[in-house]
Amino acid sequence: EHDGHTAVLVAIDGKVVGMLAIADEIKPTAPLTIYALQSLGLRTILLTGDNVKTARAIASQVGIKTVYA
Secondary structure: OOOOOEEEEEEEOOEEEEEEEEOOOOOOOHHHHHHHHHHOOOOOEEEOOOOHHHHHHHHHHHOOOEEEO
């Protein structure tokens, strides 16, 4: 989660048998785009239904300081 992945546990008959790490790819242009918006005086935030650790990791990668998850 600290790297921007969401952990998903896999269970069979109620017993955990594995874990998956799921991540969205951040577009290479995202940090520059966020910087450009901030340079125009715009406030940038990340609003997501994802978990807070993942959201904060993604936000830090693109230069967003305010996260609502």
